[in-house]
Amino acid sequence: MNKNKRGKFIVLDGGEGAGKTTVAKAVVDKLGWNAIYTREPGGSQYAEKIRELLLSDDAKHSDAETQFALFWAARRDFLKHVVIPALNDGKTLITDRFDSSTYAYQIVAQGNPKLEKLFWQVRDTFLDGYEPDVYILLDIEPTEGLTRAGSRGEAELNHFDKRKLNFHLQVNQGLRDFVLKKVSNGEVVDASQGVEKVIADTLEVITKTME
Ligand code: Z5A
Numbered sequence: 001m002n003k004n005k006r007g008k009f010i011v012l013d014g015g016e017g018a019g020k021t022t023v024a025k026a027v028v029d030k031l032g033w034n035a036i037y038t039r040e041p042g043g044s045q046y047a048e049k050i051r052e053l054l055l056s057d058d059a060k061h062s063d064a065e066t067q068f069a070l071f072w073a074a075r076r077d078f079l080k081h082v083v084i085p086a087l088n089d090g091k092t093l094i095t096d097r098f099d100s101s102t103y104a105y106q107i108v109a110q111g112n113p114k115l116e117k118l119f120w121q122v123r124d125t126f127l128d129g130y131e132p133d134v135y136i137l138l139d140i141e142p143t144e145g146l147t148r149a150g151s152r153g154e155a156e157l158n159h160f161d162k163r164k165l166n167f168h169l170q171v172n173q174g175l176r177d178f179v180l181k182k183v184s185n186g187e188v189v190d191a192s193q194g195v196e197k198v199i200a201d202t203l204e205v206i207t208k209t210m211e
Pocket of ligand 1 (some may be wrong): 018098105
């Protein structure tokens, strides 16, 4: 595969209620037929089954190591069956969360710095050269994001949503560290703005990445 013909792999990440899904879908609409919306955990048939496990109430007592392994298992299947074929076919993939979330939720927010070395080793092997072209952090204060997410109603909230504010502050810190310090291709968009402006700012970053 000629790397120049490969499609672009764009990750949108952010804390609860940052607007990732809203913005990712709007961006795909604006980019047209060659762009595909995907999400994590999930994105492939088998990874969607792992998603059910990860977000079920049974998962609320699982530790960070168990979650780390399951998120990476789902990600590998998603990469193999969806991401790699689509990129090789020249498609643009807009992915709602990716490994930046594993770093923020399982390592930083759950206080497991000992997982970090393993994180980079697994990443290197599982991504196998298919690193995202850009990570876009939709940055929002957790209190504001949680208010937005909460408006969906209790029944729609998973066990991550229901964690205390301090957990979400740590997630936010982890995402910022990942995007600003751990990778060299991170960008930040102010997600507290009106939705149309957030979409426009995100599209500007994507357009720059595609040049
Ligand atoms: N997780 C993990 O721990 N480790 C990992 O490696 C991965 C994930 C990949 C997946 O949840 C969970 O898995 C997630 C992290 C963990 N934790 N949680 N919860 P999910 O896929 O079910 O949901 P989510 O990714 O957390 O989605 P979200 O944060 O709840 O929502 P969002 O996609 O960021 O926002 P939205 O649905 O687009 O918008 C939320 C509401 O705000 C909605 O009513 C919008 O109309 C409104 N909105 C959006 N933008 C705006 C603006 N700009 N202004 C005003 N209102 C807005």
